[in-house]
Amino acid sequence: MSIAVDIRKKLGDFSLDISFESDAKRIGILGPSGCGKSMTLKSIAGIEKPDSGRIVIDGRVLFDQMQKINLKPQKRRVGYMFQNYALFPTMTVSQNIGAGLDFSDGDRNGRIADMVKRFNLQGLEKHLPGQLSGGQQQRVALARIMAYRPDIILLDEPFSALDEHLKERLQHEMMSMLEGYEGQVILVSHSRDEIYRFGEELLIMEGGHVMARGETKKLFDDPGTVSVARMTGCKNFSDAERLNTHTLHLTDWGITLELEREIPEDVNAIGYRAHAFEPVWGERQKNCLQFRASGIDELPFERRYYLFPENGAGRADTAELICWFIQDKDRAQMDGKPAPDYLRLKEESVMLLRK
C-alpha cells in the first residue's frame, strides 16, 4: 500500500507542482479552493494529464512522462468520488452500483446485492438518483466505487454538496463504511474539521504546492510556519523576537513571553488558538496580555471577543485583532464578573512558528 506522486502541470496562470509519497492508509489533503488539490486527484485518476512527472501506486506506474506511460483511467483502478457524486441519472441504484462490473462476471448480481446491504440501500434498488436524498446519493456513489474494487479511493470534497446539519453525521458514517476497505483513501477538503477527523496523514497545499506534510495530529499541534498554522484554523499570530533560550518578545502584542521549554533560534512568530486564552482578574501574572475590547459576536453556543492588544505595535488593522472565543460551558466562570483584566497565554498552547 503506497502512493508516490511527483507531477507538474501549468494551466493558464496557475501552476501545480506537487510531490509526495505515503504509505498511510488514510491521507487528507487540506487547502483553500483553487490550490490544486482537485487537480492533483484528477491527475492520479487519469482525468487530467500532467505536463511532466510520475505517478506510482503500489509499484504500478500509472503515469511517467519520461517513459511515455499514461494509463487510461479505465486501466488505473483508481476509484474517484466526485463532488456532485456523478451518479448516472438514467440508471437505477442497482445499475449505478453495477456500472463498473462486467456482465460476464458471474458474481455481478451477488456483488451488487452485497453493496446494497452493506450501504444500507435496501428498498431503493429501483430508484433513480434524482429520487434520493443527498446522503443516500453519497452512499450509492461510494457503493459503486467499492463494488469496482479499486486499488485506491479518492474523495473529492465529498461533503461540500450536503446540508450543514447532515455533514457531521455523514462524515462519521463514511468513516465507518470505509473501515472495511483495505486500500488507501485520499480525502481532499477545505474544511479542517473534516480533515482532522479523517486522516492519519495530512498534506497541506496552497497555490499549487505542498506546504507541509506530516502526521495529522502533530501538524495541528505544531504547524511550524504561520501559513500552515493559519490553515489549521489558528486565528492569532504575533511576530516575535527571541531574547534568549526561554523568552520571546511579542512585537505585535507588546508583551514578553517566558517559556519553560527551549525556544529554537529560528522562531520569529507565535500562533495562539482563539479558544486557548485564560481570563485573569486582578493581579497581572506571567505571560498575560492586556487588551482593549473592540467587539463581541454572540453565536448560538459561543461568544467571540475581538480585542486590540494594549501596548502593541499599534497596528489598528481589524485583521490583526486578537480573537478570543469562549464556549458556553466555560462562560459560567465569566458570568457575574466584570471583564477580565488580562488574558493569560498557556505555555502548552503557544505554537512556536517561523514566518
Next chain:
Amino acid sequence: MEFLESLDWSPLIISLKTGVVATVVCFFLGLFAARKVIKLSYKAKAVVDGILTLPMVFPPTVAGFILLLIFSRRRPIGIFLDQQMDIQVVHTWLGCILAATVIAFPLMYRNARAAFEQIDANLVYAGRTLGMTEMNIFWKIVVPTAGPGIASGTILTFARAMGEYGATSMLAGNIPGKTGTISQRIAMVIQDGDFATAGFWVVVVLLISFGIIFMVNMVTGSRMKNIRRW
C-alpha cells in the same frame, strides 16, 4: 368515398418510407458527428460545425444541384457508382433518401450536439474511472442522459426528411409510384388545377406535422413538469 378509392396512395408510402430510412441514417450519423465535434478545439469546431450545418441554411435547390453534380451518371462519381457497383442515385428512390438525409441531417446533428454539451463531464469521467469502455459510456450514459434532446432531434429530423421537396425534386424527380413524395404530388396536382387532391394531401401533411410537434412537446415537456409557470 369514390375520391378516396380512386386516390393513388403511393405518395404517402414513399414519403413515410423515405422519412424513416433517412431518419435512421441521420440518427447514427448525427450522433457520431456531434460526438466528434464537441471534442474539437474552439476554432476547428466553428469550421466543422459550419460545414455540417450548411444544408440547413442554404436553399434545398442548391443542395439538390450539388448532389446532382456529384451523382449524375455523366460525371466521374456517378459513372463509377453506376458501372462498378450498379448503384443509381438520380431519378431513383435512393435519390429521395439521399436528398432527404442531406437536408435533414443538420437537425439531428445540432440537437444531439446541444444535448451532449449539456451533459456533466463528471458523468463521463466517472464512467472511465469505473473501467467502462468509451463505447459503453456513450451508449449507456451519454445517450440516455441526453435522451430528450436526442428524441426531439430525431422527430424533427423525421418531419423534415418526410416533407423534403427542393433537393428531392432535382435529384430524384417526381416519378409516380417511385420517387413521387407527398410534397411533390401537391405541387404537381396544383399545377394541374386539381385542388381537391391537393387539399387532401395538405390535410394529411397538417395532421402528420401536428402529430410530430405534439410528440416533441410530450417528450421534452415531461422533464419540465416541475418547472413553475410564469
